[in-house]
Amino acid sequence: MVLPGMTYAMPPREERLCLLDADRDALTRLVTPMQPGKLAKQLVAGMEGISPLLAREWAYYAFRGSEPVGDQIEPEQADRLVFAMQQTRSILLGEQPAHYATLRTREGMLKEFCFQRIAQYGTLMLESEASSACETLDEFYARRDQDARLKQRANDLFTLLMHTMERISKRLANQREELAACAAKEDMKRKGDLLSANLYQLQKGDAVARVQNFYDPACPTVEIPLDVRLTPSQNAQRYYAKYRKASTAEKVLVEQIRNGEEELRYIDSVFDALTRCTSETDIAVLREELAGEGYLRAARRGTKPTRSQPPLVFRSSDGFQILVGRNNRQNDQLTLKQAAKQDLWLHTQGIPGSHVIVVSQGREIPESTIYEAALLAAHHSKGRDSAQVPVDYCPVRYVKKPNGAKPGMVIFTNYQTLYVKPDEEILERCREGVHETAG
Template sequence: GRIIDSIKRVGQEMSSVRMVLPGAQYTLPPREQRLNLMECTKEEFLAKIAENPTAELSKAIMKTLEGISPVFAREAVFFAARGAEITAEQLSGDTADRLWFYFSKVRDSINDGTNVYTVLKTKEGNLKDFCFCDITQYGALMVTKSFESPSVLLDYFYAERDSLSRIKQKANDLFKLLINTSERTQRRVQNQREELKECKDREKYRIYGDLITSNLYALEKGMAYAEVQDFYDENCPTVKIPLDKRLTPTQNAQKYYKEYRKLDTAEKKLTVLIAEGEQEVKYLDSVFDSLTRAQTEGDIAELREELFQEGYVKRSKFKGKPPKALPPIRYRSSDGYEIRVGRNNKQNDRLTCKEAEKTDLWLHVKDITGSHVIVTCDGEMPPDRTIEEAAIIAACNSKGRNSSRVDVDYTFIRNVKKPNGSKPGMVIFTNNYTITVKPDTELEEKLRV
């Protein structure tokens, strides 16, 4: 019962309640006296919770009952107060009855073995919390997954969390690269757009050159400006054109022509550069979206290889074979149609351009980044239910998975083409229809093979 030593020593000057020093008598840490949910009565509970009248009710419950987590305390208050936030002193009448009814119901389900063990996930798939009962307080903001036993729940929760944490660490440098490169590209495109605005005045310089040339007989070297009639305007107004005193009238005209040609060439080049920059931002956005949905180290390795081939990263120094990437995600619609989804841009290209038949149906979210979705249908338009389910799958595997509504384009593979020299995953398509769906991760998970 004597303390041999401790990592952290606590003397009397630090705590008068419990000293932790070599040779001292060991005692258990002090604990607050709390009630057991499975044994206490309603009267005991209400009397104990009244000791913290000004505290928020969920926090007062945690101080009153033994072993209660914040999410369970909030769920109890959510049920009792019907979504309102109240303090402990406001707990009375019907609210108190509903709260005790909730505790009694949970107590009975635990005794009967009918309670469910619940894991909470955000819509992005991040693990949030877990509990020994059903959780409804978050509504549609969270996704729940039920388990039959606490052991299975905890195995799933911590294994999944470790896997996600490991993948996030592996992909951390790619996230930073993509964010920085995308921001840099967007700034460059914005600067090019500003330069393009300046090119809109180029016609003015050509007109100045023409007007000076047509009035050479009235001009001479040393003049500061030329007042001439603008015959390009039907009213022929008089315009005042600045001149360089050091140049002859002909040289001034050539100077304006040169400025016109310069701006005309700049406009053509800037238009191409801006289009290329916008495509690059879309491409980087698509890689970022694929990275957020990566499930294995193999997925990350394939994305890293794709970025290497596009010149964004150097070859990895990893020796040996990289982890094997997973095949396309497979689903089965309620009508029995096979649905395949690409995990990244390279896989999207393989799936759409090589593996799918010309008679298969192709889907993609409208105007935002996402995976290519293929429905094997042998040239016949699938039933409406299958098209809707495939569109929901496309929405869930895209940047719009957290939106309330997503537009999804669909057409047959024969109408989808990949332009020469385009970025991975980039295609053009014609003869398409559009369907609007609500992303449903529960349905997406249910249809997954």
């Protein structure tokens, strides 16, 4: 707070080195002795205006990417550290050209931006270059704000899907428990048969029937509990009734469990598509899909349906166009209506993900293109972070959609399976191939 008539004094300046003014000896003294494993923090604490990213990059260059050993920096390491600092200073003074870029993870999440090349992440990060500092900052913060808006708009869908998956899982657990109890139905039938075969030696009011089990070759004597209020014949019919009830319940439960597992797979596929949404349009399309399936309240009458974006387009190293669906409805459209019978269809085995189509145009598809398409299928699936992802593939003519199946659900035959490890470099080449062709 500034008061009238009072002289304003600047806060005391911390005793830190300025990169633009500090000489070699001052920079060397700053890191001697060196805090074990904390060189980057030491640089940030001792210098003005230095970001942790830049400090880590200098340390990475000084120690050639290895961890520092001991508490003293070697002369050669000190030389490399000072050289890295001087290179940065030259860029700041305009003596060398700057390299403006933003860094993002392989999943597309923005992490850093800088005015010089960053090598410390290796292949773990992807780089997007810009022509100026303003363009870099605009891209970084605009994209970050967009990601924040998308996350906020998708939060209610994530909550809905999580609660739905939890509810279905609990219901399936109860049904499986009931189904396990039905396994005793054959024992009920055997008890009814044994009682029917020994009615002549039983009396009303007996609490237990001791009879020979003729289902066992040794014919041992077994005890069968009876209801003292019922006649022997009625007790036998009581066990038969339990058998029939368990048999009927078993058939119903098997069908209910099958439907529940299919519903759970569908919700899981929508959840996976939601994690890969890149625009508000993608989220709106998923809302309409869930409303159409009864999981959300339908939009008011007269509301125009959202126009979905076209499938993702890639091009293989052999020149084949590869199409990737963005969501379940687009998967159906792509596979069942847009693709030709001789095109190749791919999907991760037992893992929610996108349908992938290789457009053959009547040509034979080489193995290299099939491999790249399988990489795309693995990347656009829930298994994109796995080491080995199984991908099934077959001609489109062998892919069918059962009547009443949920969006994105198909059956297929005559398929082969390829195991792939997601490779971002190959995927990036497929993306670049689209731009090169378009240009």
